[in-house]
Amino acid sequence: MRLSHLFFTTLRDDPAEAEMPSHRLLLRAGYVRQLGAGIYSLLPLGFRASKRVEQVIREELNAIGGQEMEMPVVHPADLWRESGRYDAIGPEMARFKDRGDRDMVLAMTHEEVVADLLRDIVRSYRQLPFIVYHFQTKFRDEPRSRGGLIRVREFVMKDSYSCDRDEAGLDVAYWAHHRAYTRIFERLGLDTVAVSSDVGMMGGSLAHEFMFLNPAGEDVLVLCEACGYAANRQVAPTVAPEPVAEDLHPVEEVETPNVTTIDALAAFLGVPSSRTAKATFFVTGDGRFVVAIVRGDYDVNETKLVNAIKATGGIRPATVEEITARGMVPGYGSPIGARDSVVVVDALAARSPNLVAGANRTGWHLRNVNVPRDYAPDVTEDIANVREGDACPGCGAPVILRNGIEVGNIFKLGTKYTAALGAEYLGEDGERHPIVMGSYGIGLGRNVACIVEAHHDDKGIKWPEEVAPYKAHLVALGANKNPEVTTIAERLHDLAAAAGPQHEILYDDRDESPGVKFADADMLGMPWILTVSPRSLEAGGIEVKHRETGDRTVRPIADIEAFLEGRASLGA
RNA sequence: CGGGGCGUGGCGCAACGGUGGCGCACGUGCUUUGGGAGCACGAGGUUGUGGGUUCAAAUCCCACCGCCCCGACCA
Numbered sequence: 001m002r003l004s005h006l007f008f009t010t011l012r013d014d015p016a017e018a019e020m021p022s023h024r025l026l027l028r029a030g031y032v033r034q035l036g037a038g039i040y041s042l043l044p045l046g047f048r049a050s051k052r053v054e055q056v057i058r059e060e061l062n063a064i065g066g067q068e069m070e071m072p073v074v075h076p077a078d079l080w081r082e083s084g085r086y087d088a089i090g091p092e093m094a095r096f097k098d099r100g101d102r103d104m105v106l107a108m109t110h111e112e113v114v115a116d117l118l119r120d121i122v123r124s125y126r127q128l129p130f131i132v133y134h135f136q137t138k139f140r141d142e143p144r145s146r147g148g149l150i151r152v153r154e155f156v157m158k159d160s161y162s163c164d165r166d167e168a169g170l171d172v173a174y175w176a177h178h179r180a181y182t183r184i185f186e187r188l189g190l191d192t193v194a195v196s197s198d199v200g201m202m203g204g205s206l207a208h209e210f211m212f213l214n215p216a217g218e219d220v221l222v223l224c225e226a227c228g229y230a231a232n233r234q235v236a237p238t239v240a241p242e243p244v245a246e247d248l249h250p251v252e253e254v255e256t257p258n259v260t261t262i263d264a265l266a267a268f269l270g271v272p273s274s275r276t277a278k279a280t281f282f283v284t285g286d287g288r289f290v291v292a293i294v295r296g297d298y299d300v301n302e303t304k305l306v307n308a309i310k311a312t313g314g315i316r317p318a319t320v321e322e323i324t325a326r327g328m329v330p331g332y333g334s335p336i337g338a339r340d341s342v343v344v345v346d347a348l349a350a351r352s353p354n355l356v357a358g359a360n361r362t363g364w365h366l367r368n369v370n371v372p373r374d375y376a377p378d379v380t381e382d383i384a385n386v387r388e389g390d391a392c393p394g395c396g397a398p399v400i401l402r403n404g405i406e407v408g409n410i411f412k413l414g415t416k417y418t419a420a421l422g423a424e425y426l427g428e429d430g431e432r433h434p435i436v437m438g439s440y441g442i443g444l445g446r447n448v449a450c451i452v453e454a455h456h457d458d459k460g461i462k463w464p465e466e467v468a469p470y471k472a473h474l475v476a477l478g479a480n481k482n483p484e485v486t487t488i489a490e491r492l493h494d495l496a497a498a499a500g501p502q503h504e505i506l507y508d509d510r511d512e513s514p515g516v517k518f519a520d521a522d523m524l525g526m527p528w529i530l531t532v533s534p535r536s537l538e539a540g541g542i543e544v545k546h547r548e549t550g551d552r553t554v555r556p557i558a559d560i561e562a563f564l565e566g567r568a569s570l571g572a
Numbered sequence: 573c574g575g576g577g578c579g580u581g582g583c584g585c586a587a588c589g590g591u592g593g594c595g596c597a598c599g600u601g602c603u604u605u606g607g608g609a610g611c612a613c614g615a616g617g618u619u620g621u622g623g624g625u626u627c628a629a630a631u632c633c634c635a636c637c638g639c640c641c642c643g644a645c646c647a
Contacts, residue, residue, distance in 0.1 A: 011582085013585095015584085140646080159647095439647085481605075513608075513609055515609075531606080
């Protein structure tokens, strides 16, 4: 590909809106352009990078027996009504009517379509198991996109679906995917950790997320360096030192003017925050008002809270009006005196004696509040966020917390969708059984962005060879001093193109200064930068720069020809 | 949806009541050619949209639209 004809442009200045390195570099190097909030075009370079990622995924899924297919982006709403998700999912699903006034949706994922195909096609246990997958556009109208390609609204995802006779079969498919994902992210140059995770709206019994460790990640991971324990903090059990037993003291009121936070309360009373109880207030999607109590040194984990009370439709923070209407005072709140509320107490808080809690009276707290003596919880569960240094649930060593970006996930769905849609097979036993499904996703664009996050320097991108849009970037310099430069460069370019699409290279044939060409080559990030110039010819051939290491050598033209035709590597 | 910020040429920015400018990028010519070259000439904007105030609005006011950041949210 000649740079003079490539549909792209590089930018000298950083775009103002790009904060993450991957976003900044992908814009500056001409890989992507933004169309709207969370909606991007992939320019030819970005498209090629995405296709390289796609091919790695394809190879590894084929290796576990996956069959590639393609399902539609537009679905009839009735299909989603059958699974119950048409109503369960909120505004993040785009809905519209077709010309016949029929309700339609844009696909967020494809479990329903797979289940629909299963009930159409699968009759007998003899047809199971199998794995199907596709690369297809998803639209999720996220309330807020961010970070360039990291979190977008429209994106292409590889989603695969395993279809089995039973749980044992699902288990095999699930762990096959786990191993395939491990290989995929290794090949993509992404250092990931697989963490156990919440099943969320997908439903199901077991799930892992593959997390790329990055400070900008939106998920918090609980990791143990001693035993390898790894979980999303949403689901990691909190293991805290057992509170020291004490006699229960009588409740006493204490005046605490203008003390509305735990920090202020602990400082004012001269007690550690672990001797206080923190009340937070939520309203569930199904309309219940929830008072959640954790110890003052912990935060509420909303995922655990949702699961503890089986809140369909999730939860949101309560408004001041909703809190006061139930007889509580924000800043001085506690379940004592609460009306019409579901009281959920963290198990640790419930075991901790003589805590300071709100008095539901402005300017006052209560000392020596104890559960269940002073109020009765409706639910007592672990609903606290793990803190750094808490004990590992696996081995007891102190855990560390890290941020991660979810680059892939695997779910054991079970029969949630097949039972709802009636996708059954006739078993060897002569009985009808619902097909057992698993669902497995990898977002392409997010992976491209994460690869850039992991592989760049201040000059630009440094693509791993496995995903580079082109294997090499050829720079021709000083053609006016020595016309042979152009002749050789043209020949190398044509040679590579003739060797097949996978050997094609980028050829900077533009009439630009050496500085511009080198700067652009570094920014675009191909693994090998080849320079033909009077100087390199003088030195015996072509200068070869390894983008990753920065090493430069001069190699004979014959070596370069062998490399471009795929007959030899250049070594590292 | 709450909080904050910003919309001026392709990109980055200035002008903050008196008919819009700079750097880079872009075009032409000459010079230059191993790390973002030089000179000259030139093209490119109904200042996001609509209303209002004013003799006069990019500038002040209102509404809307859009984008970014924090939060809520998120398979």
